[in-house]
Amino acid sequence: MNEQLLLQFIVSSLMVVACVAIHGLGLFGLNHAMRTETAVERLQHITPLSPRGGLFTLGVVIAMLALHGLEIWLFALVYVALGAIPQLEPALYFSTISYSTVGYNDLHIAADWRLLGAFESVLGIFLLGWSTAFFIRMIGRIDPH
Numbered sequence: 001m002n003e004q005l006l007l008q009f010i011v012s013s014l015m016v017v018a019c020v021a022i023h024g025l026g027l028f029g030l031n032h033a034m035r036t037e038t039a040v041e042r043l044q045h046i047t048p049l050s051p052r053g054g055l056f057t058l059g060v061v062i063a064m065l066a067l068h069g070l071e072i073w074l075f076a077l078v079y080v081a082l083g084a085i086p087q088l089e090p091a092l093y094f095s096t097i098s099y100s101t102v103g104y105n106d107l108h109i110a111a112d113w114r115l116l117g118a119f120e121s122v123l124g125i126f127l128l129g130w131s132t133a134f135f136i137r138m139i140g141r142i143d144p145h
Contacts, residue, residue, distance in 0.1 A: 004112050005115070008112075008113060008115040008116055009115070011078070011082070011116055012115060012116050012119035015074070015075060015078060015116070015119065015120070015123070016119060016123055018074065019071045019074065019075075019123055019127065020123075020127075022067065022070060022071060022074070023067055023071065023127050023130065023131075026063070026064075026066075026067040026070075027064075027067070027130070027131070027134050030060070030063050030064075030134075030138075031134075031138075034138060034141065053142050056142055057139060057142075060135060060138045060139070061135070064131045064134070064135060067131070068099070068127065068128070068131070071099065071123075071127065072092070072095045072096050072099050073092065073095070075095040075098070075099065075116075075120050076088065076091040076092040076094070076095040077091075078116075079091040079094065079095065079109065079113070079116070082113060082116075083110065084109050084110045084112070084113035084116065085108055085109050085110070090108050091108075093108065094108040094109055094117065095120065098117045098118075098120040098121045098124065099120055099121070099123070099124035099127075100124060100128075101121050101124055101125055103117075103121055
């Protein structure tokens, strides 16, 4: 196997493990914050379409976007550190379009590191899906009881 290809698989695998750990810990923390005794009591008195329900929803969305943002920035920093994309702004742009699976093209990244961008796209699908499932579960907590 080509050494560069092996290196891409190793770096990609490490990034998958790191991002899944970050995402899992972040969602665990958010879930834990919503399960405290006072939080559970407060959630039982929120109507979904009330201002408090809207603020709750906004808070959950912002927290999840922060997690995704952290993961996108991590990939961008790795691209710059590896020399796959020489500057931060294009690395951040490429990371965002890869993670979100928009993926306009891979002209921004060095050919030796394209596989890392593909791994980020596959990972993005899973983490966005995980967040969607988590979001539905959180919103379900403020349904009228």
